[in-house]
Amino acid sequence: MTRIEIIGIPISNYVRVIRMACEEKGIAYALTPALPQTPEVLAIHPFGKIPVLRHGDVELCESKAIATYLDKVFPGNPLLPAEPLPAARVEQWVSMTNTVIDRTMIREYVLSYVFPKGTGGEPDRRIIDAALPALQRQVAVLDQAVAATGYLVGGRFTFADINVMPILAGIQRYPEGRQAMADxxxxxxxxxxxxxxxxxxxTVPPA
Ligand SMILES: N[C@@H](CCC(=O)N[C@@H](CS)C(=O)NCC(=O)O)C(=O)O
Incomplete structure (x- = not known):
């Protein structure tokens, strides 16, 4: 059977999402480490973002597109519901996660610690403090969303949950994120x- 190759570094939340999707469906895959904006990534993603995927002659970028492909091509646990309304609700969460939650929680908050840009090489407090109100609000929205069933959509684990889990893991590495979750x-x-x-x-990334 043609091998699935995921290209990207394991610390990326989006790479982890696709690895989790493979694990959930029981798809064997190889992870080829590559940073964003490197030639092997740019060969597949025109804007150089990870993850990208190779499957035989198939080359794909963008995590949601990759997950949809894997879900339709491979048997195993469905990641995306077949019924129209639950499927649309998964899309809704994936879209909000990718356009709003990832931007605040990962790009603004977590990456301020991972790549400190303060004058003395420390995390830039202004960026962190500016991100906190949005982060807290988004945590409260997610808290309310999972309160009834323990899932984002319906009564089972879907790609919507896969998408947020690595982000929630990321914010809990740092004090304000831990505090927001504790609340x-x-x-x-x-x-x-x-x-x-x-x-x-x-799929726990290396420390
Ligand atoms: N919309 C993309 C986002 C992927 C993304 O932002 N990946 C990050 C790593 S977590 C990246 O490649 N950042 C580097 C860059 O944008 O140059 C997806 O869903 O796959």
Whole structure:
């Protein structure tokens, strides 16, 4: 069978999303480490973002497109519901995560710690402090969303949950993110429960 190759670095939340999707569906894959904007990534993603995917002659970029392809081509646990309304609700969460939540929680908050840009090489407090109100509001929205069923959509783990789990793991590496989660009981229970899934445990990025 033609091998799935995921190209990107394991620390990326979007790379982890696609690795989790493969794990959830029982798809064997190889991870080829590559940074964004490198030739092997730019050969597939015109804007150089990771992950990108190769499957035989198929080359794909953008995590949602990759997940949809994997879900339709491979058997195993469906990541995306077949019914129109639950499918649309997954799309809704993926879109909000990719356009709003990832921007605040990863690009503005987490990356301020990972790539410190303060004058003395420390994290830039102005960027972190500016991101916190939005981060707290987004945590509260997610907290409310999972309170009823323990999932973002319906009563089962879908690609919507896969998309947010690596982001929630990311913010809890830093103090303000930990505090925001501590104030969100349903979201904390949700995170702790799904963090036990084999797909999550198998894709923990290196420290
Ligand atoms: N919309 C893209 C976003 C991917 C993305 O932003 N990846 C980050 C790493 S987590 C990246 O490549 N950043 C580097 C860059 O934008 O140059 C997707 O869903 O795959």
């Amino acid at each position: 969100a009981r349903a979201l904390t229970a949700y995170f702790q429960r799904h963090a036990q899934r084999p797909s999550f445990l198998a």
